[in-house]
Amino acid sequence: MHDPEPDAALASWLRLDQTPGLGPLTARRLLSAFGLPQHIFSATPPALLAHAPAQVVQALKAPPSDATQALVERTLEWASVPGNQVLTLADAAYPPALLNIPDPPLLLYVKGQAALLARHALAVVGSRNATLQGRAHAEAFSAALSAAGLTIISGLALGIDASAHQGGLRGIGSTVAVIGTGADKVYPARNHALAHRIAEEGCIISEYPLGTPPVPHNFPRRNRIISGLARGVLVIEAAAQSGSLITARMAADQGRDVFAIPGSIHSPLSKGCHLLIRQGAKLVDDAQDILDELNIVGGIAQRPCPPPSAQDASAVLDAMGHDPVHPDTLAQRCGFDMPFVQAELLALELDNRIETLPGGMVRRLAAT
Structure with missing residues (x-):
């Protein structure tokens, strides 16, 4: 049986997120002005018009559609299952590292160990069509960094991502998968067993509503969360035009460190890493290089409390x-x-x- 008060608060967030025509910038303006979704929905049209276009105000004042109501009920039911939760910007457990990126998601659907989202972390990304050597690098670096206490963040794609998650699971830092579908789906299907293990021993998160299919444009957008959760991003095998470079650029824009492993000048999958190094990324050939750069000595089990x-x-x-x-x-x-x-x-x-x-x-x- 649901606790009605938390359910009502979360339902308001879910309804806000599903308001037709309401983009993230306008949603943030409304939240800044009114504080919580409940206050937005109870505000008068003239008050809302000071912060949102007329068509959005009309949508806010209209009752939720049957589809929205069904999604809200389904999400509340999903969140009642142990290990599942939906974090809002107002939640104490919302990842601290995401609070200061330019566009943090209003909602995060979380499956697994949510405490990992507050840990020191490093993102590891690279090609879906990685070489055997590249996958070995990803797993070895991730295992060493996880053993030192860093949580490994990646995107659950084939290739480098999957190997990074596998390495992260070998250490105390574990791993977080940021996915581009609803948290109730696994994509690609070949990573189903890995996703199940991450949900048990690590954490899977998504900003997209339950049931969201693998729409191509969602994957580049989720990359800002991959980099935003981390203190830095390590790129292993990336073509000159690739999603990994998007993640690296987002990391630099967010003030995170960017690391890259060099490769053969003859390999197309080295060109992206070499480009990043020429642009100022830190060349690494050992996991200790990253630990030294991040001033991590003797391992870090958790984010230290302020003295x-x-x-x-x-x-x-x-x-x-x-x-x-x-x-x-x-x-x-x-x-x-x-x-x-x-x-x-x-x-x-x-x-x-x-x-x-x-x-x-x-x-x-x-x-x-």
């Missing part, structure tokens, strides 16, 4: 990200006690660095 001396306004702002958040959620993200968080929020508001929204949510102001 007491770091309990200041900057730490609270960093945990806040750029989206509305409730103080209770902030306290959980920071690991600070609520009186401290409330005191810091008051100081930040008096300093015009944050503002309070309806429902007690707080939001960082653009100038900060």
Whole structure:
């Protein structure tokens, strides 16, 4: 039996995500203005028109379609199964690393060990048509990095991705698969056994609603999540024009490190890596090169908690990200006690660095 209050809150997020004509930028504007989906749906049309086009406002004020209602009910049922959950931007468990990318997903459908999403991580990507040597590199590097405590992020594709996941599962860091379909589907089918193992021992996530088929344009878009979750991206075997290079460019734009393994000058699958190295990616030929670059010594089992001396306004702002958040959620993200968080929020508001929204949510102001 579902707890009705969490179900109602999640249903509002799901309905918002399915609103016809509502794109991610407009959704974020509305959330910034009103705080939570429930407040958006209860707002008056004139208030909504200040932040969204008329056709979107009309869709927001209309009752949900039968298809949307059926999807909401199906998703609530899916999320009630142990190991499944849907994280929203307002959830304390939403991956901290995604909070500061330009376009974090409103929702994340999670299957497996969600705690991995808050761990230090490295993305490993490359060609679907990888050579035997390339797949061996992917598994060996990923196993060594996972043994040091880094969670391996990849996209569950054939080739380098699959080998990276297999290597990640060999260490304490485990692995996270970011997929381009609904979380209830496995693509490609050849990775079904691997996906089942990742769901048991690692984590599978998607920003797409349940039932979403493998639509080609969804895969490049999910790459920003692969890079966004990670401290850096390692590219192993990539052609000059490939999705791996898109991921690497997104990583650079997000301020992440980019690493590449060089190869033969005669191999088409080396051209992408060589291009990245010429553009400033760090050449690596051993997993220790990456650990040294990331200043990882002796392994890292989990994201360290801030020391007491770091309990200041900057730490609270960093945990806040750029989206509305409730103080209770902030306290959980920071690991600070609520009186401290409330005191810091008051100081930040008096300093015009944050503002309070309806429902007690707080939001960082653009100038900060």
